[in-house]
Amino acid sequence: MAAPEHKSSEPWEPTSDFEWTDRAYGLLEQGLLQAEVNVVDGVLSTRVWGNCPRCEGLLNDHQVPTVVDVFGASRGHGADAVPAAGPPVVVVDVTCGCGLAHAGVPEGTTGCGVSFRVELEAEAAGPLPQGTP
Known part of the structure; x- marks a missing residue:
C-alpha cells in the first residue's frame, strides 16, 4: 500500500485522544507504521517509524526508557505466583515528530502535536533487564 500524502495543512494541536492510538493501530496493521523493541547489552530501546496517524507525515521515534519494570516469567509472589499469560x-x-513546523506550533518544535500509544511485545528481543536501571 502506498504511503498517504503528508497533511501539512493540519494545524498543531497537542492532543492524545484515544482516537490517535486507534488510528496508529490501523496503520500498524497496514504496514504504514512500524514498531520494534530491542535489548542490547541489557539496555532496552524502542523504535516507532512510519506515518503519523494524524498528519500522515513520516516520523522516526527512538526511545530508551529510563525506568523498566521487572519482567519475569510469573506474576505475583510466593504461593500467589501465577505463570505470565x-x-x-x-x-x-x-x-x-514529522519534521514539519505545522501552523501554530511552538517555537523549536516540529510535528502536528498528536501523541499516541503503541504496545510492543518484547519476546523477540530476548531477555529484558531485571529491576530498574
Missing part, C-alpha cells in the same frame, strides 16, 4: 509488553508513548 504471554510475553512482556513494552508501552511506548510517541509524539509526532
Whole structure:
C-alpha cells in the first residue's frame, strides 16, 4: 500500500485522544507504521517509524526508557505466583515528530502535536533487564 500524502495543512494541536492510538493501530496493521523493541547489552530501546496517524507525515521515534519494570516469567509472589499469560509488553508513548513546523506550533518544535500509544511485545528481543536501571 502506498504511503498517504503528508497533511501539512493540519494545524498543531497537542492532543492524545484515544482516537490517535486507534488510528496508529490501523496503520500498524497496514504496514504504514512500524514498531520494534530491542535489548542490547541489557539496555532496552524502542523504535516507532512510519506515518503519523494524524498528519500522515513520516516520523522516526527512538526511545530508551529510563525506568523498566521487572519482567519475569510469573506474576505475583510466593504461593500467589501465577505463570505470565504471554510475553512482556513494552508501552511506548510517541509524539509526532514529522519534521514539519505545522501552523501554530511552538517555537523549536516540529510535528502536528498528536501523541499516541503503541504496545510492543518484547519476546523477540530476548531477555529484558531485571529491576530498574
